[in-house]
Each structure stands twice: as structure tokens, then as C-alpha cells.
Amino acid sequence: MEILRQLYDMTAMGEIGETPGVLLMILIGAVLLYLGIVKKYEPLLLVPIGFGIVLANLPGGSMDVVPSEMVELPGHRYMNLFEIASEYGIMNFVYYSLIKTGFLPPIIFMGVGALTDFGPMLRNLRLAFFGAAAQIGIFGVFFGAIALGFSPKEAGSLGIIGGADGPTAIYTTILLAPHLLGPIAIAAYSYMALVPVIVPLVANRLMTKNEFRINMKKQDKLYPPKYKIKNIKTVKIIFPIVLGVAVAILVPSSVPLLGMLLFGNLIKEIGTATSRLSDAATGPIMNTATIFLGLAVGATMTAKVFLDFKTLGIIVGGFLAFAISIAGGILAVKGYNLIAKKKINPLVGATGLSAVPMASRVANELGLKHDSSNHLLQYCMASNISGVIGSAVAAGVLISILG
Amino acid sequence: MTESFDQAWVLLGVGMVTVFSVLLLVVIIGNTLIFFVNRFLSKEATDSSGDKPSVGELHSAKVAAIVAGVKKATGGRGNVIEIRKK
Numbered sequence: 001m002e003i004l005r006q007l008y009d010m011t012a013m014g015e016i017g018e019t020p021g022v023l024l025m026i027l028i029g030a031v032l033l034y035l036g037i038v039k040k041y042e043p044l045l046l047v048p049i050g051f052g053i054v055l056a057n058l059p060g061g062s063m064d065v066v067p068s069e070m071v072e073l074p075g076h077r078y079m080n081l082f083e084i085a086s087e088y089g090i091m092n093f094v095y096y097s098l099i100k101t102g103f104l105p106p107i108i109f110m111g112v113g114a115l116t117d118f119g120p121m122l123r124n125l126r127l128a129f130f131g132a133a134a135q136i137g138i139f140g141v142f143f144g145a146i147a148l149g150f151s152p153k154e155a156g157s158l159g160i161i162g163g164a165d166g167p168t169a170i171y172t173t174i175l176l177a178p179h180l181l182g183p184i185a186i187a188a189y190s191y192m193a194l195v196p197v198i199v200p201l202v203a204n205r206l207m208t209k210n211e212f213r214i215n216m217k218k219q220d221k222l223y224p225p226k227y228k229i230k231n232i233k234t235v236k237i238i239f240p241i242v243l244g245v246a247v248a249i250l251v252p253s254s255v256p257l258l259g260m261l262l263f264g265n266l267i268k269e270i271g272t273a274t275s276r277l278s279d280a281a282t283g284p285i286m287n288t289a290t291i292f293l294g295l296a297v298g299a300t301m302t303a304k305v306f307l308d309f310k311t312l313g314i315i316v317g318g319f320l321a322f323a324i325s326i327a328g329g330i331l332a333v334k335g336y337n338l339i340a341k342k343k344i345n346p347l348v349g350a351t352g353l354s355a356v357p358m359a360s361r362v363a364n365e366l367g368l369k370h371d372s373s374n375h376l377l378q379y380c381m382a383s384n385i386s387g388v389i390g391s392a393v394a395a396g397v398l399i400s401i402l403g
Numbered sequence: 404m405t406e407s408f409d410q411a412w413v414l415l416g417v418g419m420v421t422v423f424s425v426l427l428l429v430v431i432i433g434n435t436l437i438f439f440v441n442r443f444l445s446k447e448a449t450d451s452s453g454d455k456p457s458v459g460e461l462h463s464a465k466v467a468a469i470v471a472g473v474k475k476a477t478g479g480r481g482n483v484i485e486i487r488k489k
Contacts, residue, residue, distance in 0.1 A: 017449035040480060042417070115485075125433045127414050132426040137417040155407075156414075179488055227437065242432050247425055353458045364467060378463040393425045397418045401410075 015059035020059045021303030028306070029053030029298070041193035045166065045294050048188065052304040054297020055091070062089035065300045068178065071096060095296040096238030100178065101269040102329035105171035106260040109392075111286030112167070113264025114278045116356065116388070118236055120381035123229065126350055127379060131386025133332030134352025135394045137162030141232070141317050148313050153177050156398040158314055162321025163186045163391030164195070169299065171257060172395045175403050182301035183311045185206045187318035195311075195355045198319075199362045205312070207346050211334070211371035216379045223342040236269040254396025258389065325353045329383065344379075351380040352387045360384045 008014060017020050019350030028305035032050030036043040056064035065340050066088050071079045098104050122148035128300055138159045139233055145155035157173040169188040173181050191198065194368040203212075229235060248255045263282050267274040347363040360380035445474045466486065 019463050037436075040482070055486065121429075122433050125430045128426050128429050128433075129423070130424045131464070135422045136419065139411075139418045142411045142414055143408065146404070146411055150409050152410055153413075229437050230441045230455070234440050238436055238440070239433065242436065246428050246432060250425060252426065277432055296447060361470060364470075368467070375440060375463050375467050377467055386429060389429060390422045391427060393422050394418055397421050401417065 007313060012059040012061075019059070019303065021307050023130060025301065025303045025306060026054055026056040028301075029057070032298075035190075042189045044290055045189045046193070048291055048294025049189070049298040049301075051089075052295040052302045054206060054298075055295075056302055058300040063091045063299055064302045065092055065095045065296065068100070072222075079137045082339070085162070087209070090284075091296065091299045094292055095299065098292050099170075099174060099296045101179075101258065102171055102174050104289045105167035105174070106256045107289045108167045108286055108293065109257050109287070110260040110264035111281045112356075113240075113261035113266075114167065114268040114281040114389070116261070116265055116268075116385060117381075118265060118269075118385060119232060119380045121385045122232065122235060122239065123225075124379055124382040127344070127382035128386035130332055130344075130349040130352040130383040131388075131390040132352070133349060134325045134329035134387055135382070136328035136389045136400075137321040137323070137353070138391070138394045141321035142330075144320065145313065145317050148317070151177075151213050152312065153402050154180055154310070156402045157184055157325050158317045160184075160316075160391070160395055161191065161318035162325040163354055163387075163394055164188075164192055164322060164359070165388060165391045166192060168354070168391050168395045169376065170293065172398055175234065175399050180306065180310065180314065182297060182306060184313045184318070185297045187300070187314050190269045191318055191322045192355050192358070196362045198322055199326055199350050199359060200366055202323050203330060203347060203350050203363075203366060204368065206347065207329045211337075211346050213341050213373060213374065215374045216345055216348070216376055219294065219342050219344070227245060233269070233271075237266065238264045239375075240269070247389075251393050251396040253395050253400040257392040257395060261388065261392065276346055277364060297370065322353070325352045347376055347377055348379050351384040352383070352390070354387045354391050356388055358386045359387075 003039040027050075029050045032046045035041045036046030036050060043284065052063075055061060057366065068078075070088070071092070073086055075081060079087065080304040081093055083098050084096050124198075140159075142155045145158045150158060153176040157169075157177040160169045160172040161184060163169065165187070166188050170181065170185050177184075186346060212257045244255075244259055244262040247258050251258075253305055266279075267277040267281065329352035330346045330348070330394045332352075333344050333346040333349035337346075345367060347367055351359040351363045358375055363380045364375065468485075469479060472484050473483050
């Protein structure tokens, strides 16, 4: 009997029974794993996050991320990484070295940059403005969050979900409200996975059938562009360098994200001379960063942190931020169409939030549903890519004002 | 609370103005570069139509056709992540 009792004490079963919140968190982790594996919703992120949650909530495994107060020493100093690893386990080593320092999101942004083609935006530069209009949800939802009792820093982190950009949301939250990292990352990636549902939901409510049928190719034929690009390759190589310098001067706090995005894009556009760098940025580096980011974010989601009223506020507020951003883009195009001769399909505004390229694909399919010859993809990609820049700049503003 | 709402208004104003300014900068830089490159660094037979894809790019109609094909073949469960020319 004594042997059986000792065996029972050695396992985690006793602790699980004493803390029912742990079971709920394991269930949440299982749901995320289900969504990632079976439903294929953002599997590259939801699978590591879901598994990270399961690992973190199994008692005795020392895989949960501890609050920063626990690694703080007297005199505003912190434990070194060796001390953190030996005291709190490897997951805390990963979190405090790679996540808390803000290292991984810019690394992922470098890979995103190397996968991004600025060509559609350069060919339709005026559409870039709608990437700005679609950032209104980031700042708009701030008011509601304050009214719900969030602190300004927490409200800023919540608002950035409206930018529909996972690495940007994580980077901003690390700097403003690291204790909300788990719920905000989950909300951001879940809503990004739900773009095929949310974009049509908002667009169908704000757009008329005639607006869905605005054919951009026909508009281009009616009102052709003033000039054609004669050497797109050279433009694409110079563009990230010049833009990087200009943005660094205007919004320095956005440079870690935007600078890495533009660097990634530059090594892609140079071509064969830097193709090895580009392959590394989009392959091994980005994949490794994604694994550690997902697992560590999941490991922050312990029952104590997640099962809180604020998590519910983040889920509702995140959806509102997302929906307001899409609506902002659509309404901006509708306003523009009132005064412009050359009409723009408002779906181009709806893709002004990031979520590249899923938002563009969804908008393209919506356009094709109403007119089978209405291919909007390259136009939507223009505002979609400018949305990535816009959300990184918005993050920079939040960090510099609230941080 | 009032102080926080005041901060929210400032953030809304500063944030949206900054985002618009940076994207205006994107438009200005883009147009200036295109003008400069067209004038001094233009190459024959490179992107002469303005819509034709350069190496490594595909025409949007082709991309849409590939995406639609994959969707149909996989019953809507498959996604096109990358398209490479060989």
C-alpha cells in the first residue's frame, strides 16, 4: 500500500486533481491542437502553441513560464540565463532569452519580408493608402478596452490584434503587457485563421452588389496608369533600402520589425547573389523561430494567467479590432469612390489589414463570386502588403507613446 | 479613467496621422524611384507592359487558376503557400 501511495505521489495525478484549472487549460491546448491538425487553421502556430499549453500545465514538468518578478533580483537586476534555466527549467530559458528580449518576432518578420513581393504594391501605389485606413481598429478599440478596465498598455496590446499580424502583435505585447502574451497571441492567430469568415461577414454588411462588381481591370482600361515601370527589378531592389532609411527617421520604434521585413525583402529581390540568405531566412531560420515562439507563447498560458476576466475581454476586443479595421478599409474606399472618376472595388480596402496573403485570396474569391471575370488578387495584394507596413508602424506608435 | 481616454484620443490622432504619413512616404518613394529608374536605369524588354510578370512572378489570373484548382482538388481544405517556376 505504501509503495502504491509513493508511486501515486511521484506522478502528477494528485496535483491535477487538486487544481481543476489545469484540466481546463489542457483541454484548451487540445482544442488548439485539434484546430491546427484537423481543421488546418494556422497549423504552424496553433500546433506549437497548443502543445506548449499542454506541457506548461502538466504539474511538475517545470515547463510553464514564470512571471518576470520571479527572475528579478534586488537593485533592478535580473537573473542571468544560466540561473533562470537551472532554477525554472528550459522553457523559461527559451522565453527569457528569445521572447522577452523581443528577438524572435523581428526574425520571423525577416522571413515574411523574404516571402513578400512588393511588385503588386509598386504597380498600384495609390492603393497603399487603404492599408493605412485599415489600421483604425488598432486605435479604435483602445477606447472600449479602457472602458472595460484595461490599463493603457494592456489596451494597446489588445488593439494591435486589429493589425492582423501575429509577429507584430507578439512584439508589441512583449514590450507593453507581457503578462497578456498568451491570450493575445491566441486571439491574433485565431482571428487570422478566421479571415475567410470575418472578411465576408463585414463586407456583406457594408457593400452593395454593384460595389462587389466594380471590375478593376476594366477601370484600368478606362483610366490607364500615367506611366509603366520599365525596370521593376531595379525598383524592387532600391525600394526597401530607401524606405527602410526613411521609416527609421520617421518612426524609429518600428525599425526592429520594419527594418527586418525590408532586409528580408532586399535579399530576396537581389536574386541569385543572395539566394542562400533568402532561403535561410524563409526556411530554417523562420521555421526554427516559429517553433520556439509557438512553444514559449503556449507555455505562458497557465491556468492562473489565462482563466481571467481579461482573457474574455481580449477575445471580444480582438474580434472588434479586426472587424473595425476591415470596415475602416472598406469605408475609406467608399469615401474615395464618391470623389474619384476611377472607381476602386471596396474589397481592396478590406484587405488593408495584414493577414497576407489570405485576406487577398478571400477578397479575390468574393469578387469572383459576383463577377467571374473580376480578378482582384493583384490589387488586393497592393493594400494587403501596405497593411503589413501600416500595422508595423502602428505598433511603433503604440510602443513609443505607451512604452 | 478620463486621463486614459484623453490618451486614447491622442493615440488615435497621432497613430492614424503617422500611419498615413508613412504610407504617403511609401507612395512618394515608390513614384520617385519609378520615375528615376525609368529615366536613367530603364532596360529594354523588362516589364514593358507594366502588368507582365517578371522572373519569379506569375500573372494574377494564373495564380487564381492554380488556387482554384488546388481548392477543388482538395475539397477546399488545401492552401497554396508558394508557387515556384522551374
